[in-house]
Each structure stands twice: as structure tokens, then as C-alpha cells.
Amino acid sequence: GQNIDQPTEMTATEGAIVQINCTYQTSGFNGLFWYQQHAGEAPTFLSYNVLDGLEEKGRFSSFLSRSKGYSYLLLKELQMKDSASYLCAVSRTNAGKSTFGDGTTLTVKP
């Protein structure tokens, strides 16, 4: 089976930096997704990591360590609109589907 762990809630201040961690245990690991989901809305794709290292995309970066079963999403220069749930999802080789963590609800305060 798969086990995906993320913190349930985090709070940060506008303009600051926040790091959301995700740890996983799975066989046949292929890659790791991060999705953003605003309350009552659909998840939207943020990033996908296959290889170890940091992928930067504007204010958002995602890191993966395959050997440690660990990823994080780094959000810089936080804005109020970044208040949302962030879902970590693991993709397995030849499975054609992803398994989602329960998500981390981020609240950005002024």
C-alpha cells in the first residue's frame, strides 16, 4: 500500500516564505505531484518531480528526495490568495493513477 503524510494545517504571514512537507512510503515510485485547491473548488496542478532536486516555477518551488521518500513545496512572497489546501500525490510506475495525501490547509494572514 501507500502511506502519504502531510501536516494538516499551517499558518504564515503575507510576504513570508512557507515550506509544506510531504513524506511517503510506496513501492514502484514514479513521481510526486503537488496540487493547489481553494476551498470548494477543483484541485489544480502546481508541480511534478521525478528526479531528485529542486524545481522552481516562479514563487513556487518543489523538492524531491527519492531515497528519503520526502518532498516539500516552498512558497515565497506569500500572498493572501495563496490561502488554500495543498495536496501531495504520489504516482506509481505503470499504475496510471495517483494516490493523494489528505492535504495541508495553508492560511495566509496579513
Added chain:
Amino acid sequence: DADVTQTPRNRITKTGKRIMLECSQTKGHDRMYWYRQDPGLGLQLIYYSFDVKDINKGEISDGYSVSRQAQAKFSLSLESAIPNQTALYFCATSPGRELAGTDTQYFGPGTRLTVL
């Protein structure tokens, strides 16, 4: 225009009723998925399909059935709805790793279902 659409967007029904949720996509993706989301939780996979003749059970398929009528359409049915099926339901599509290198998923807007 939305690439993945779901109907209805909201539905209130009674215990024991049969309900069908519809999903359509114009993305041309072969792979389609149905998820449910309960408050404060992640997405749980109900069923998924890789093409018109392919149906696969997900983590929580009991009490649900699906139909893949065409590449663009994937319907979810609750044969006899019960209150603990009250949830937000999402349809998603994916191009598949063979085509796009990843199985990134693209979600519809969701259907909020309440079973009384």
C-alpha cells in the same frame, strides 16, 4: 470554455434514490477518473478508466458504479444513495504518461451531493 465539465453542480437527494453524476471532457484524454472528497480530507479514488472498454475499481468503489459511454464521457452512479455518500465529487482526466510524460490530472469543477 471549461475542458472538463460536471453535471449537476449541486444535488440534494433522499436515502435510497438512484443518482447519476455526469462528466464530459473536450481535452481528448483517454484516461478518466472519479474521486470523492470529504471535508478536511484528500481525494479518494472511486473508479477509473483508461479507454472506452476499460473500467477499474479504485479505493472506495462499494456502493458506486460507472459507465464510460465514449472517450469524452464518464458517468458515476449511486444505485441507492445513503447519507454517508454525502461529499464533493470530482471527475478528472489525464493524457497518460505514454503521451505526455506524466499522468497529471485535470479536474472538473465538482458536484456537491447531499443525501438526506
